[in-house]
Amino acid sequence: MPNMKPKIKIKDFNFYYGASQVLKRISMDIQPTHVTAIIGPSGCGKSTLLRCLNRMNDLIPSSRPEGKIEIDGQDINAPSIDVVDLRKRVGMVFQKPNPFPKSIFDNVAYGLRVNGIKDNRLIEKRVEASLKGSALWEEAKDRLKENALNLSGGQQQRLCVARALAIEPEVLLMDEPASALDPIATAKIEELIVELKKKYTIVIVTHNMQQAARISDSTAFLMQGDLVEYGKTSDIFTKPKQKMTEEYITGRFG
Amino acid sequence: MNEKSIKQVLGFWVLRLCMGFVALILVVVFYDIITKGAPAVTWTFLTQSPREGMTEGGIFPAIVGTFLVTMITAILAVPLGMGSAIYLNEYAPDNFMTRFIRMSIRNLSGVPSIVYGLFGVALFVEMCHFGTSIISAGCTLGLMTLPLTITASEEALKAVPRSYREGALALGATKWQSIRTNVLPYAIPGMLTGAILGLSRAAGETAPILFTGAAFFLPDLPNSLLSQFMALPYHLYIMSTQHHNITLVRPIAYGTALVLLMLIFLVNISAIILRYRLRQMKKE
Numbered sequence: 242m243p244n245m246k247p248k249i250k251i252k253d254f255n256f257y258y259g260a261s262q263v264l265k266r267i268s269m270d271i272q273p274t275h276v277t278a279i280i281g282p283s284g285c286g287k288s289t290l291l292r293c294l295n296r297m298n299d300l301i302p303s304s305r306p307e308g309k310i311e312i313d314g315q316d317i318n319a320p321s322i323d324v325v326d327l328r329k330r331v332g333m334v335f336q337k338p339n340p341f342p343k344s345i346f347d348n349v350a351y352g353l354r355v356n357g358i359k360d361n362r363l364i365e366k367r368v369e370a371s372l373k374g375s376a377l378w379e380e381a382k383d384r385l386k387e388n389a390l391n392l393s394g395g396q397q398q399r400l401c402v403a404r405a406l407a408i409e410p411e412v413l414l415m416d417e418p419a420s421a422l423d424p425i426a427t428a429k430i431e432e433l434i435v436e437l438k439k440k441y442t443i444v445i446v447t448h449n450m451q452q453a454a455r456i457s458d459s460t461a462f463l464m465q466g467d468l469v470e471y472g473k474t475s476d477i478f479t480k481p482k483q484k485m486t487e488e489y490i491t492g493r494f495g
Numbered sequence: 496m497n498e499k500s501i502k503q504v505l506g507f508w509v510l511r512l513c514m515g516f517v518a519l520i521l522v523v524v525f526y527d528i529i530t531k532g533a534p535a536v537t538w539t540f541l542t543q544s545p546r547e548g549m550t551e552g553g554i555f556p557a558i559v560g561t562f563l564v565t566m567i568t569a570i571l572a573v574p575l576g577m578g579s580a581i582y583l584n585e586y587a588p589d590n591f592m593t594r595f596i597r598m599s600i601r602n603l604s605g606v607p608s609i610v611y612g613l614f615g616v617a618l619f620v621e622m623c624h625f626g627t628s629i630i631s632a633g634c635t636l637g638l639m640t641l642p643l644t645i646t647a648s649e650e651a652l653k654a655v656p657r658s659y660r661e662g663a664l665a666l667g668a669t670k671w672q673s674i675r676t677n678v679l680p681y682a683i684p685g686m687l688t689g690a691i692l693g694l695s696r697a698a699g700e701t702a703p704i705l706f707t708g709a710a711f712f713l714p715d716l717p718n719s720l721l722s723q724f725m726a727l728p729y730h731l732y733i734m735s736t737q738h739h740n741i742t743l744v745r746p747i748a749y750g751t752a753l754v755l756l757m758l759i760f761l762v763n764i765s766a767i768i769l770r771y772r773l774r775q776m777k778k779e
């Protein structure tokens with residue numbers, strides 16, 4: 242790990258859905274201006290971990306966090322934290338694309354408007370920049386008024402990326418943002434991620450080992466709620482310390 | 496044909512017969528009311544008061560009465576119902592208390608309407624001193640409709656995917672912002688449809704207005720919300736059971752039934768159109 246002050250500090254973190262524990266004593270530091278990849282077999286808790294970082298799991302009744310997550314040294318589960326403010330700073334692209342049944346434009350503008358931006362010129366500028374950023378502009382620029390539900394699955398995914406970018410968060414959480422994309426769009430999203438990490442802290446969940454290897458600086462390998470191994474991506478992929486990690490990334494299981 | 500496809504064809508036919516039977520009943524009822532009622536429904540019938548011991552003239556005061564009472568019902572039941580549903584579905588914690596309240600609401604919608612009538616007498620006529628009046632009857636019908644509008648509104652809210660709420664919250668919307676801009680617009684058509692269907696049921700009720708304000712015969716229109724009133728369903732009830740010469744006024748009774756039916760039809764169709772319009776708007 243490079244010696245920067247971590248942006249996000251996760252310490253002895255447990256998470257429960259009802260009685261079942263899905264994250265077990267996770268401790269990891271996430272560096273700013275870094276891409277951190279989370280990999281692991283389906284159901285191991287990747288999305289859960291990601292959703293804990295912007296407290297999206299608050300919405301799930303009888304779920305319970307335990308332990309500490311700090312962003313910029315602040316405990317995000319502390320009572321003094323305004324969760325609305327937290328979510329402005331920690332943007333999220335969900336695993337399933339969830340465009341709103343509004344126009345493409347209104348989807349991207351949504352976050353700006355709820356955050357009180359009224360200046361239409363500014364909104365238009367940010368919408369365009371965000372759509373360019375997510376490689377959707379060329380396809381969408383002539384149909385901004387069209388309902389976003391008419392977009393293809395991959396286009397919807399890029400729309401959701403654009404929507405998250407528009408509010409310029411400090412941290413961007415992406416849950417498999419390229420799962421429904423063709424190689425060209427995937428390459429564009431990956432380019433974008435590499436570009437974005439200059440300014441943002443990015444945490445990305447991916448099932449694509451090559452993708453993790455290509456774009457991430459650090460990689461965390463989760464299995465059944467345990468953080469098996471966490472380190473520099475180059476180390477994880479060339480000389481993993483744990484046998485399980487090696488087996489997973491070489492595709493021998495999972 | 497093999498056994499599987501025989502079963503399928505048989506299954507379809509059974510279902511088709513069920514549908515046909517229901518349709519047949521509807522057709523018979525409509526045919527009866529329309530053929531016997533239509534001759535009575537003239538312009539005079541719609542615009543004049545009953546005359547000659549209610550053996551002639553029209554049903555205008557009853558139309559006005561039903562309209563006014565239904566307005567009061569709407570003012571009470573629609574906002575309250577929607578508000579409670581939003582609270583129950585979006586804010587209330589999922590605990591014993593909420594489940595108990597929800598169950599009570601479901602049960603209330605099964606309470607016979609005559610019981611609401613008695614309750615209305617106690618609460619509005621006597622305790623609130625509204626007397627037997629439009630407002631007492633409207634409020635009684637409002638209470639009766641409330642469980643229906645709450646339940647329908649809650650169903651409409653439930654039909655809005657959770658991802659709309661989550662997506663909005665993840666973009667830094669407050670809970671209220673996410674509900675107002677990303678949930679309600681998609682639930683409103685369903686909520687309104689439920690409300691209108693509830694109201695059209697209320698408009699046709701007799702029992703709850705029987706003791707709370709409906710009058711046997713009033714030649715003049717009500718001059719305030721505290722007046723008694725004539726109402727279509729009650730008028731129909733009188734004309735078919737209480738009148739001194741039932742056979743003579745049969746055509747009037749059928750005419751009243753037809754008008755009531757048409758009004759309710761109109762309301763329901765407007766609900767359908769409204770829902771369709773709102774859906775179209777959403778698609779743009």
Ligand SMILES: Nc1ncnc2c1ncn2[C@@H]1O[C@H](COP(=O)(O)OP(=O)(O)OP(=O)(O)O)[C@@H](O)[C@H]1O
Pocket residue numbers: 258263281282283284285286287288289290301336
């Ligand atoms: N809302 C919930 N209520 C109860 N259990 C849940 C809920 N969401 C997830 N789980 C369970 O928690 C565990 C971790 O789920 P999670 O979605 O974090 O997995 P994941 O690693 O993202 O998997 P995938 O790669 O398939 O997306 C799973 O066993 C899942 O069944």
Ligand SMILES: [Mg+2]
Pocket residue numbers: 287288289336416
């Ligand atoms: Mg997941």
